[in-house]
Amino acid sequence: MQAGAAQPGFSAVPMSDLRLNVSVENSVRTSLSQNVIATIPGATRAEETIIYTAHWDHLGMVPDLEGDQIYNGASDNATGTAALLALAYLHSQQPPPDRSIVFLAVTAEESGLLGSQWYAEHPVYPIAKTVANINMDNMNTFGRTRDVVVVGARSSELEDYLDEAAAEQGRYLQNEPTPERGYYYRSDHFNFAKVGVPALYAESGEDNLELGREYGAAQAQDYTDNRYHQPSDEYDPNWDMAGAAEDLLLYFNITLRLANGTEFPRWYAGNEFKAIRDASAGERQ
Structure with missing residues (x-):
C-alpha cells in the first residue's frame, strides 16, 4: 500500500482494522x-x-547538532531588523509627519508569530485607527531587481501604493511564484490582517537587474535549500544589499505618503479580512 500511495492517481482507502497506540513524552x-x-x-x-x-x-541553539549549533538567522531576520532601524533613521530625518509612525520589532515569530499576536491583542495604539502595517522578513541580499513580489497579491489598496512607488523606480509588481506555500499566513503581518489592519508584505523579485531572472531564481532556491532555518544562515560579506536598500525606499515612500495623508487604505472586495475592518469604520470618521 505504501508503494501504491506514492503513485499518481492514488485514492485513499479505508483502513478499518488499523489501530495505533502512541505514547509521547x-x-x-x-x-x-x-x-x-x-x-x-x-x-x-x-x-x-x-x-x-x-x-x-530566530531559532536559537540546538545542542544535539554536530558542528555549528547556532541558528544565526542572519538573513531571517537580522536583515529585516536592520531594515527597521534604517527606516527609523530615515524617518527621523524628515519633518514631523501628521500621523504617527511606529517601528515594532516583534519577538517569537519563529515560535508561531507570538510577538505580533500579543501586540494585535494588546495594542499600544488603537487598531481601528492603525492605517497600515508594512512587514519586513528576510530582505534581498543578491542585488537589485526589476520586479517586486507581492505576497498575498490582490489583498488591499496598499498594493496600489506599492505599484506607484515601484513604477517611480522603474520596477513592476509580480505575484508570488509559490502561493501554495501560504507565505501570507506565515509572518507577522498576518496578525494585523486578522484584526482588520491592511497589511503589506512584499519583497524583491527574481528578475535581477544585472544577471537576469534565471540568476535571481537560482539565488532564491539556493537560500531555501541550503540556508533557510539552518545554522548556515550566516552573514556573508559578499551580499549585495543594493536591492534591499531599494526596497526600503519603496516602503519609506509609501509610509511618507500615508503618514501625511488622510486616507485609510481598504481591503479589496471579497477579501477575507474586509468585514473585520468594515466593522470598525465608525471609529475612523
Missing part, C-alpha cells in the same frame, strides 16, 4: 521575551498610525 519550558517599540509621534493626528514590523528572533 515531552517537556514544556516557559520563557519571557519582549517586543521592542519606538514611535515618531504624529503632529496633528497622533492616534492614527502606520506600523512597520520585523521580527528580531
Whole structure:
C-alpha cells in the first residue's frame, strides 16, 4: 500500500482494522521575551498610525547538532531588523509627519508569530485607527531587481501604493511564484490582517537587474535549500544589499505618503479580512 500511495492517481482507502497506540513524552519550558517599540509621534493626528514590523528572533541553539549549533538567522531576520532601524533613521530625518509612525520589532515569530499576536491583542495604539502595517522578513541580499513580489497579491489598496512607488523606480509588481506555500499566513503581518489592519508584505523579485531572472531564481532556491532555518544562515560579506536598500525606499515612500495623508487604505472586495475592518469604520470618521 505504501508503494501504491506514492503513485499518481492514488485514492485513499479505508483502513478499518488499523489501530495505533502512541505514547509521547515531552517537556514544556516557559520563557519571557519582549517586543521592542519606538514611535515618531504624529503632529496633528497622533492616534492614527502606520506600523512597520520585523521580527528580531530566530531559532536559537540546538545542542544535539554536530558542528555549528547556532541558528544565526542572519538573513531571517537580522536583515529585516536592520531594515527597521534604517527606516527609523530615515524617518527621523524628515519633518514631523501628521500621523504617527511606529517601528515594532516583534519577538517569537519563529515560535508561531507570538510577538505580533500579543501586540494585535494588546495594542499600544488603537487598531481601528492603525492605517497600515508594512512587514519586513528576510530582505534581498543578491542585488537589485526589476520586479517586486507581492505576497498575498490582490489583498488591499496598499498594493496600489506599492505599484506607484515601484513604477517611480522603474520596477513592476509580480505575484508570488509559490502561493501554495501560504507565505501570507506565515509572518507577522498576518496578525494585523486578522484584526482588520491592511497589511503589506512584499519583497524583491527574481528578475535581477544585472544577471537576469534565471540568476535571481537560482539565488532564491539556493537560500531555501541550503540556508533557510539552518545554522548556515550566516552573514556573508559578499551580499549585495543594493536591492534591499531599494526596497526600503519603496516602503519609506509609501509610509511618507500615508503618514501625511488622510486616507485609510481598504481591503479589496471579497477579501477575507474586509468585514473585520468594515466593522470598525465608525471609529475612523
